[in-house]
Amino acid sequence: MTESQARLETKIKTTSLNFYYGAVQALFDVSIDVPAGQVTALIGPSGCGKSTYLRTLNRMNDIIDGTRVEGQVLIDGKNIYSHDTDVVLLRKRIGMVFQKSTPFPKSIFDNIAFGPRIHGVRKRAELNDIVERSLKRSALWDEVKDRMNENAMGLSGGQQQRLCIARALAVDPEILLMDEPASALDPRSTAKVEDLIAELRGSYTIVIVTHNMQQASRVSDYTAFFFEGRIIEFDTTQVIFTHPEEKQTEDYITGRFG
Amino acid sequence: MKASRTAFRKVWDKAFVSIVLLLSILSIVPLFLIFFHIFKEGFSSITPGFFVNLPKPVGEPGGGIANALVGSGLLVLVACILALPVGIAVGVFLAEARTNLFSTSVRLSMEVLQGMPSIVIGIIAYLWVVKPMGTFSALSGSVALAIMMLPVIVRTTEETLRLVPRSLKEVSLALGAPYYLTVLRVVLPAGISGIVTGILISVARIAGETAPLLFTAFGNPFMNTNLLKPVNSLPLIIFNYAISPYDDWHALAWGASFVLIVLVLALNLLSKVISHRFRVEF
Ligand SMILES: Nc1ncnc2c1ncn2[C@@H]1O[C@H](COP(=O)(O)OP(=O)(O)OP(=O)(O)O)[C@@H](O)[C@H]1O
Numbered sequence: 001m002t003e004s005q006a007r008l009e010t011k012i013k014t015t016s017l018n019f020y021y022g023a024v025q026a027l028f029d030v031s032i033d034v035p036a037g038q039v040t041a042l043i044g045p046s047g048c049g050k051s052t053y054l055r056t057l058n059r060m061n062d063i064i065d066g067t068r069v070e071g072q073v074l075i076d077g078k079n080i081y082s083h084d085t086d087v088v089l090l091r092k093r094i095g096m097v098f099q100k101s102t103p104f105p106k107s108i109f110d111n112i113a114f115g116p117r118i119h120g121v122r123k124r125a126e127l128n129d130i131v132e133r134s135l136k137r138s139a140l141w142d143e144v145k146d147r148m149n150e151n152a153m154g155l156s157g158g159q160q161q162r163l164c165i166a167r168a169l170a171v172d173p174e175i176l177l178m179d180e181p182a183s184a185l186d187p188r189s190t191a192k193v194e195d196l197i198a199e200l201r202g203s204y205t206i207v208i209v210t211h212n213m214q215q216a217s218r219v220s221d222y223t224a225f226f227f228e229g230r231i232i233e234f235d236t237t238q239v240i241f242t243h244p245e246e247k248q249t250e251d252y253i254t255g256r257f258g
Numbered sequence: 259m260k261a262s263r264t265a266f267r268k269v270w271d272k273a274f275v276s277i278v279l280l281l282s283i284l285s286i287v288p289l290f291l292i293f294f295h296i297f298k299e300g301f302s303s304i305t306p307g308f309f310v311n312l313p314k315p316v317g318e319p320g321g322g323i324a325n326a327l328v329g330s331g332l333l334v335l336v337a338c339i340l341a342l343p344v345g346i347a348v349g350v351f352l353a354e355a356r357t358n359l360f361s362t363s364v365r366l367s368m369e370v371l372q373g374m375p376s377i378v379i380g381i382i383a384y385l386w387v388v389k390p391m392g393t394f395s396a397l398s399g400s401v402a403l404a405i406m407m408l409p410v411i412v413r414t415t416e417e418t419l420r421l422v423p424r425s426l427k428e429v430s431l432a433l434g435a436p437y438y439l440t441v442l443r444v445v446l447p448a449g450i451s452g453i454v455t456g457i458l459i460s461v462a463r464i465a466g467e468t469a470p471l472l473f474t475a476f477g478n479p480f481m482n483t484n485l486l487k488p489v490n491s492l493p494l495i496i497f498n499y500a501i502s503p504y505d506d507w508h509a510l511a512w513g514a515s516f517v518l519i520v521l522v523l524a525l526n527l528l529s530k531v532i533s534h535r536f537r538v539e540f
């Protein structure tokens with residue numbers, strides 16, 4: 001751990017996290033402190049548990065049969081796996097963007113307004129406001145402002161993904177979890193999503209899974225290297241990409257394995 | 259030797275294809291014969307008066323099936339009101355529930371119910387509704403029809419909802435939507451076309467059922483819209499007129515069959531159109 005990291009406030013702290021799909025253990029003793037307002041990238045070979053880890057952070061794995069968590073995930077110092085956690089409120093605080101863009105088969109407006117409506121916003125003016133703000137934040141407003149009532153399935157892949165980001169932002173989360181948000185996109189759309197992440201940095205604590213080393217080095221402040229369900233190394237992106245401590249990390253980053 | 263084997267194979271190949279084709283053609287022959295016959299016999303009965311008049315005594319011309327049309331409509335409508343909420347709820351449950359003893363038993367029960375002879379369902383409705391009420395009634399007929407609709411609605415609802423991708427549900431949950439709102443606002447709307455299709459198919463299925471109505475709705479020569487009194491229905495009027503010894507009543511039975519077939523066909527076509535135009539696509 002470097003000094004700069006120690007000075008930052010921790011938003012998400014995982015301590016000795018073990019995770020099981022039935023009898024199969026997918027995460028082993030994962031302990032990291034995700035700093036507030038920074039972008040943290042999760043990298044590692046396929047199947048090493050990045051998505052699994054990400055999904056423990058908003059308890060998305062709860063809906064999978066037979067899964068089990070040991071250890072703690074503290075968000076703002078509070079264990080989200082304690083019995084008095086309201087999962088619905090927890091998930092409202094944590095936005096999630098998936099690898100495959102998944103607009104609802106509804107209008108663009110209704111997609112963005114879905115979350116606020118669920119959380120009790122009824123007034124049209126207020127909804128209009130939230131929708132416009134969210135779309136502007138995700139740099140999609142200019143492209144869709146004249147077609148708010150069109151079905152969101154008609155947008156391009158890149159637009160759909162930014163729509164999904166806007167939809168997540170519309171409920172005003174503190175944390176944004178992104179699982180390979182650009183892996184299905186062409187380079188131009190990828191660049192837009194990356195710009196967007198840079199924009200959102202500071203306002204949100206962002207955890208992003210990516211297979212793209214350049215992307216990790218471009219967008220993130222911190223990088224965690226996962227291997228076979230364990231954290232091998234966690235440090236500032238600069239350290240990880242220039243002089244990692246572990247040989248495995250270096251091998252992976254330079255493409256020698258994985 | 260080799261050449262003859264090849265020749266034999268080719269002949270056999272041709273013969274096989276011809277047999278399959280022939281049997282396929284044969285299989286649609288009965289349908290066309292039925293249409294032809296019903297059209298021929300029934301079409302002459304179809305006059306405007308046929309739809310608005312009540313049945314008339316033997317020998318008096320101009321009898322109609324107005325009471326049967328209204329009765330069938332009433333029976334189906336009330337059956338839908340009874341079966342839809344339950345059927346959709348059970349369908350949602352089966353699509354969403356984890357596999358355990360309970361969900362497996364429910365699914366199995368629906369399959370058994372689907373295969374239950376309709377006459378048995380009629381008897382059950384008689385025991386449950388007619389006996390306690392002390393009278394045949396439209397309501398008891400609707401109960402019998404609702405029981406018949408139920409498994410179809412459950413199955414189509416479950417099958418459609420299983421097509422709704424899990425990712426869509428996850429997005430909703432990740433936005434902080436509680437589970438019930440996720441089902442109501444995301445899962446059900448995404449599968450609505452399939453559910454509507456299932457409803458239409460099940461209505462088409464029960465619209466022509468006679469057996470469950472024999473000792474429930476019973477039949478009624480007069481117009482009735484009171485749920486607690488017996489009503490007539492298309493299949494019942496067909497049954498009663500067809501077994502009568504009078505030629506002009508036979509003609510009415512053909513006419514009513516014609517109407518029933520057209521209605522059922524229309525429902526089936528409509529369900530095809532809906533499931534095609536609005537299918538679940540992701
Ligand atoms: N629903 C599940 N049930 C059982 N095992 C699972 C499930 N999801 C993932 N796994 C297993 O858990 C391990 C970690 O998977 P995970 O999806 O977290 O990897 P990942 O790092 O995200 O991989 P990728 O880069 O390919 O997305 C893998 O061995 C995977 O097979």
Ligand SMILES: [Mg+2]
Nearest residue numbers: 050051052179
């Ligand atoms: Mg993954």
